[in-house]
Amino acid sequence: MIRYLWLIPVIPLLAACCSVFLGRNRWRASAGLAIGGISLSCLLSLAAFFSSLELPEGGREVLNFSWLDFGAGELGPQATTLPTLRLGIVLDPLSASMLVMVTFISTLIFIYSAGYMAHDENPGRFFCFLSLFASAMLGLILANSLLLLFMCWELVGLASYLLIGFWFHKPQAAAAAKKAFITTRIGDVGFFIGILWLYSETGTLLFYDGGKGCLEQSALTALVAQTTAGGMAVSTVIALLLFCGAIGKSGQLPLHVWLPDAMEGPTPVSALIHAATMVAAGVFLMARVFPLLDADVAGAPGLSPALTTIAWVGSITAVFAALVAVAQNDIKRILAYSTVSQLGYMFLGLATGGVPVGMLHLLTHAFFKALLFLGAGSVIHGCHEEQDIRKMGGLKDLMPRTFRTYAIGMMALSGVPLVFSGFWSKDGILHAAVAWQGSKWPFALGLAGAFLTAFYMTRQMALVFFGASKGNSTTPRNAAAGHLVSDSRSHSKPAEIHESPPVMTTPLIVLAACTILLTFLATPVWPWIESYLSGHPAHFQLSHLLNPGTLGLLLLSTVVVFCGITAGWRLYGNPTVDFSQAPDPLLVHFPVLHRWLTNKFYFDEVYEAILGWFLKWFSGLSAALDQKVIAPVVGIVPICLQALAWVSRFADEFLVNPGFDTVCARIGSLGNRLSSLHSGQIHQYLAALAMGVVALGMLLAWISQ
């Protein structure tokens, strides 16, 4: 099987390449290519998944290949010692389960997009970017090399950038795209340094390489044994650096600011990339390098400094984002903060309970969050680009299919017990957190987050689907900025709220069904998914559920969730209040808190101030250094040269030349005088000759004397 796995990312890539060359008016062809490509990948992924079931316990298949060979040729004596950069792909339960989830949800969302984007200006480009994204994401999942993973990681970031900024004529979309790319890249700088460090220490970036990989025992032992200047083990520092990348990609504190803004992209993008798959890449990365995170001298599993940090960051983010979600009014932004919060849960689960706990929530969350986003897209589509939940209401009768599926997603996210997969996976996290030796605070935070989640989701449900319909009074929000969007979606009866076409509702129904069906694989009674991920066979044991600790926690979280729902319903469920006019009940009761929440604790403002100031100041300084300091100093050189030239010229003109001229003139005048002797008169010459003879005669007489 492993030999065909490379096709999984390559097929969507080919689809993307082909659709580059298709013109605007042939977008249906490129949609067909994208959907066909991803369906093929999905089938292959299923095949891979089934073949992974036959792997031995804890086993995996790898296929490594040389990518860049520095060796001085095959015959070189040093060929063996010179480095070769190798990449590879790996098939294990972790990658197989992610493959199936990503390809399956992608297929549904691609189909949904064919309906959602049908009236857009350039849907062909959209499907091209989607395929590019799918390809990069699948490559990321399959990578058996941190370098390959990083490359796909960056490409996924590119696809996200392109898709957030898909409606590039909207300035907010362009700004959000840039913000997403830059914010995640801040984390990536740490990630990159981590890669360099790991490579330097272990000499390989392959995860598994027959005992020589960087996640295998010998490398880990070496990493743990070394300490850095601060006294931390090298493995810890590298793990924390890699976690920086995960913080950026998965929108954890303090790099979460890009994710809510990313909702400027088309809704299918929000569903696929910024909820179900890409943002989970950070969690996936941590799951992939879990052996490194867990490696510690102290020995107690789950208590290494790296895991402790992750648990804290995750739990604090879970509560923080849930708090902010309470006071947002944009239907997609609420879901975005909810995603941030749920990713926090995943990190908490991963850190306290190991890979299966975190990954289980990742998988279940992917389904119901995609469902919620697509449902939100359906609502937005039906309400003609209206996104403010205060201006909605009473949609439950107007959009029945959307309502029912959305309700399933909402209950799964809130953690309503028994038949919703979200309940079990979240409960697994809380269970791991309460058993964690490090601290009880993450558990308490997790519980508080559960309450808030139930609360804000109830608020959203109540405002959107219940209450009085305000359909006829809604006006397109993006009347000015998004005129192209709304124009392109003009319907025959613009003001009428309608249910979305089947191409959009069918994926909703499928996702809702999955949300419920997954439950049966995720309960403690038959924890099939967790067992699969940890490589053990699953056993059906009712006793797991019935032991008092588990049951008590189940009851506790159920109570908390129902408190949240009740509180939400009490505050927002009153059908007679029109929230587009009336103030938010929270604003009435807690004005200060509400202001902080609506403004997201002022993170954006503070960052803007600090970074804006920093960049402005330093870039100005650097430019000034060039123009005001270095350039003048350099300018001295030509001035000196010029001065030298002047001196030289001066010397030439006033010393050398005049001297030379004088000499010349003297010689000339001498010649003149001498030439006067040259008179041509014979008697003068004879006289001179006679005088000469006399003089010579006298000289001779004088000498001989």
Add this chain to the structure above:
Amino acid sequence: MSTLPWITLMTLIPLAGAVVIAIAGRKPSEGTRSLAFVFSLIPGLFALLLASKYEQTVLASRPGLGAGSRSMQFVERHAWIPTLGVDYHVALDGLGLSMVLLTSFVIPFAIAATRGLKSGQGAYFALMLTIQAALYGAFTAMNFFHWFLFWELSLVPAYFLVRLWGGAERRRAANQFFVYTMVGSITLLLAMVAVFLVSNTFDFSALATAAADGSLTRNLESKLGASSLFSDGKGFALFIFCLALLGFAIKVPLFPFHTWLPLTYSQAPTSTTMVLTGVLSKLGLYGMLRILLPVFKEQAAALATPLLVLACATILLSTLAALAQKDLKSILAYSSINHLGYCLLGIFALATTSQAPGKGMEDSVAMLFNGVSLQMFNHGIIASALFCFVGFLESRPEGCPNLENSGGLRTRAPLLAGLMGVVLFASLGLPGLSGFVGEFLIFKGTFALVSWAAILSTLGLLLSALFHLNIIQKIFCGPLKDQWSQFSDLTLEECLMVLPAIALLLVLGFWPQLLVSLTRHFTGF
């Protein structure tokens, strides 16, 4: 390999072309550019032929740059000036070959992209071809005397190209460029004369051998140093090294010797800038690898730390300065400094290796050397492609957009936005495009040797992403402004010009082995 003097022919063809063009192109006609293009392309085919014949399984029997090692191929050697021990000695190794290939790509590219010349077409293209010949000469010379002739020869046409066809401030820019580079050349020449006086040779491999056993430093200090300002001769070799360094540092440029560059790049005609940034800047880096490091091994190692600090300063300050610019050409000029800064980082990290060789050092050396070579090649392609796009923008009646007066151009020119976007992302080092591989290798090699420099420089990766995305956001995105409502997209001809560059970026991004197969035979200094 037949006995044809390939390298000499390759160098002479553009010169012959220059003469033909200068005579034939006196009357303005459309054919001049095509003729020049053909003349610049023929030696390019030679270079491709040489690359394909380059024996890829060279026995790395003798490490070093020496002409004796088998990695030097296509050797031509004839006595030239016996009294100075100067031979006409040309040959190619992987590094030289990759630079020759780069030259063969960038010059025809620049000639094809030349537009808007009002007068003197013939002279313009003749000068371009002269630069091409000079670069071939410099990248194949195995003897300092010979090398230096071509190094200087490349400067003269560049000066006239800027001086005669440049922008409003061309006089100042050309003079600054020429004088500044000349100062560096003089100090370099002085340094090499001092080296010649004690070693009696200009031959690169002989000099490298003398440097390797330490005799060069000893002789410099005892024979020349003692009679100079340095009472006991100590430090004299270091002084000579600094003189030589200055020549290269200005050419590349290294902070703080870079201020001539933004002015020159923005004032030069755009196709000249393509050549300046694409290949002429590589001449300095090439010289560092070929001359500075092998000949001044000990001195380079002794000064490696301050030099690394300067390299980091080059990387970081140039990105910061780029962020402060509004004009597209200035941003790209600083971006060019930034990318060359990564090469400098790699080269100076290489310099540290000679002092304390240790285990695992070969890996880092190989990685750095290949990384620097890749980065040199890729930057040549990326930077010339970016300036080519600037040339396209300038040729529109609306003029070149800057970050303040434009926006939404993607609505009018999706093709331009898409293709230029690809090159911009290559420039910011996106994996899958060629910029990433070289940077990764450089960072990895540097990290293993001097981690602080690598860590500091990664900030450059972040900041450079910022200004690249600024360009995309401010020029291509947002609502279209009225002023640009008639902006036209790329024509077919323009697309055909840039597509080879973009194809190369993609190919080398996925398959860097193609180039590394040439450069990997290098096995240390």
